[in-house]
Amino acid sequence: MKAKILFPLLAAATPLLLTGCGTNAHYVKTGDKEQIISTSQINIQDYATAASLSVQKLLATSAIDKVANPPALIEISRIINNTSQQVDTDLLTKKISIALLQSGRAVTKTVDPLAASYQQQTSPAGTRVPDFTLSGKIIQTVDSAGDTKRTTYSFQLSLNDTRAGVQVWEDEEEIGKQGTRATVGF
């Protein structure tokens, strides 16, 4: 009698358990609650967080307004990758560059050989010297205790005045993640 009741219950539960083990592919939004969080690498939402917080501080400062011919011309310089992984730093700098352009307070410049050759033809007298350069560094620090690993990624940015040769604005955003394994969902 007992077996008669248990068997259908088990039969009904098995498919539920099997379907619960995986998820079908679906579209997700960067920064949503389903994001994958891993301690061993910089996740896409980490670039967005660092860029967003840094850009807001840059927009709040008046440093980029102190130029002779506004809007300021900022050349996006080198971002040094001091992490253990291969990083495309455009994931950080492009977001910052877009936000600066949309703010109307600065125009940005990156090294583009084709654009430079056209520029030499159209205005041979010389190119405008950038008012500022934006450089930075991404640093990874790892601490562990037993199976638990804590990784902190420091996103450092410096805005350098090309005429004075000094930093007029700097920022550091730290993104720390801790756990024993990667997880899905914040």
Added chain:
Amino acid sequence: MKTSKYLVLALAAGAVALAGCSTATVNSVENTQKVGQPYYINDTRVVTDNSLAKSVALVAVNTITTPAGFLKVQVQVKNRTSSHKSFLYRFDWFDINGMQVKNIVSATIPDQIEGGETKFIAGVAPNPDCKDFRLNFIGAK
């Protein structure tokens, strides 16, 4: 005999569970006679997650316009529970016509607040045309 055995086991499990859940809350001190004069604004609140509204309770909202004409918003929140809480927040920005301006400054940012802690969340508009804002809070695990 059996009952007392179960009782001891239950008490031990309870103690372990409580120890695992215990969190440090935040004590603080600040100057009473404030020098700064924040410009607090009236706000409209929509609560759909009551649990989150206790952990990340809105205290006040103040704004300034930066010298370059950018709206800066500072929201004071307080954790009215004794537990640490993780959450996500996102600023939405709107121009004079009520149109949303999407930009990296509207990224979803992860944040945490300790039990009893009061903290500030700040946002700067992506351009001087943005006159209105909405701050969204999303609860996390």
